[in-house]
Amino acid sequence: MKILITASFIFTLYFSITAQNLIPEVTILSSEIVEDVLNVEYLISDDDNSNFEVGVWLSKDAGDIYTEISEVIGDVGQVTETGIKLVSIDKTILTGEYQIRIVVDDLESIDVETIVNSVDSNSVKSYLEHVEGVRHHIANLPHLDSTRSYVVDHLDNMNLNTSIQYFPFAGGFTGQNLLGRDEGVQNVKGEYLVGGHYDTVDNSPGADDNGTAVAALMEIARVCKDYNFDHSVRYVSWDQEEAGLLGSAYYVNNLPENIEIKGYLNFEMLGYYSDKPNTQTLPAGFEFIFPEATQEVSGNNFRGDFLTNVGNGSNSNTIMIQFDSIAGEYVPELKVINLASPGNGISVPDLLRSDHAPFWAQGLPAVMLTDASEFRNPNYHTELDVIDSLDMNFLTNNVKAAVAYLAVKAGVNHKGFASIGSDIINSTISNEAWGNKIKVFPNPTIDLLNIGFETALSATTKVEILDMTGKIVFQDRISAGTALHQAPVRGLVAGRYFIKLESEGKVTTKGFVKGEE
Secondary structure, eight states: OHHHHHHHHHHHHHHHHHOOOOOOEEEEEEEEEETTEEEEEEEEEOSSOSEEEEEEEEESSTTSBOEEOSOEEESOEEEESSEEEEEEEEGGGOOSSOEEEEEEEOOOOOOHHHHHHTOOHHHHHHHHHHHOSOOBTTTBHHHHHHHHHHHHHHHHHTTOEEEEEEEEETTTEEEEEEEEEEOOSSEEEEEEEEEEEOOOOTTOOOIIIIIHHHHHHHHHHHHHTTOEESEEEEEEEESOSTTTSHHHHHHHHTOOTTOEEEEEEEEEOOOOOBOSTTOOOOOTTHHHHOHHHHHHHHHTTTOBOSEEEEEETTTTHHHHHHHHHHHHHHOTTSOEEEEEESTTSTTOGGGSSSTTHHHHHTTOOEEEEESOGGGTOTTTTSTTOOGGGSOHHHHHHHHHHHHHHHIIIIIEEOEEEEEEEGGGTTSOTTHHHHTSOEEEESSSBSSEEEEEESSOOSSOEEEEEEOTTSOEEEEEEEOTTOSEEEEEOTTSOSEEEEEEEEETTEEEEEEEEEOOO
8 A cells, every 4th residue: 555655646746747837817807899999808817927928819700710900909919917907909890790819828938849748658558557448338338438437537627628429320329429629729610639439349458459549548638738729629539430430430420510620640559569570460462552661661570660650642641741740850769650542542441440531531631540450469359458468658659749740730839718709798708608697786885795696506606806906805605505695895995896706617707896985
């Protein structure tokens, strides 16, 4: 027990030391149109920084893509200190169903190499240990379900917008695609995807196939938790790949129109490695389609010591080349061999057996990253596909390469943001999303502030009063079942304040004025 406690302490200490500063928290407090100006009050909260670059961004396409605007005065550009700020926007540029986004950069230096090096093999192995075991809807449904919960809980804990996409398949069963989304600061519509399937065949613990994909997904989410990206990033874990790519095909065939796939890194077995001769075989006819790759493998005495990076000529070779270049720069010890499959890939059936294939079929850019499956791993689809057969250094380097690709292509940054749409300008922010109409009275007030709720609270609610600098001057908790709560304000300096209410992860704010005593 003492050894376990010590190891746990070291593990916790490691992540405490290597943790990044938090992204600035931005909260839009109020909005009001006066004559030809839209006034927006917003709050910057940040315990780590006091200097910021603030921009106001506008979307005229329902929040798909934002561009920075210059028709703004107030607290924009270089801003010092946290607290409540005000920007005034020229209303003449606001037409249709627009979205306004306040973007706050804490000016923290972003070093891709540092991000890549924060990938930790102990963390990757820990995830893999939780996932290992038969994950099959008939042979071992309990472990399949526990894996689903494990992944979803992790994505939730990484502050992602997490969802489950259900789909039917033969026998009356229901599959579950596990999805976590990190919304892009600038290009919300354009998404980079990373992930792979989590199910197994009915007789294998599936450490390599495809527990390594799940572990990679979870580690990438952990490493990227303290950053944002210019483009949206979606973490995907498909169900029923082993039954015929059912989960990924369902996803692609039901893709919303407001999503643009910029690129998908499909992880298909990332952990088996051998530097011994004759441990890598090739499919029949491989030498005719990929002569350069064949020469590279044969020239290395058929050692299974590389990651295979598979693209296709129709739409994915650019991603393949970009991944190879970025991996070479940030993880130079990782050997990558590229396979540019002709056309849409149908001429090489062995390269269409994983979840990138439905993307290719729809003309969407995707690559498969793999250790070559049964052409290297002798434990493929057997009970011997266990963690002890894998090379954690190789797996970790593959994760690092994927992190580097995301950081570069999706545009890693340290910007916080908050948005408001034309549909709620001049109304209290977030009340509908919060799910309870609120009345604050009397307003102005001198002694007590009454906070009334249209319906009694269904959960304990945190209440804070903030002054115009963003400083918390009062805080309390309101019990579930409460319909009216009183907050004392006597002794506060006369002026404007905000009530901030938080319940079950949702926040709403309401302004009020403290009068002279």
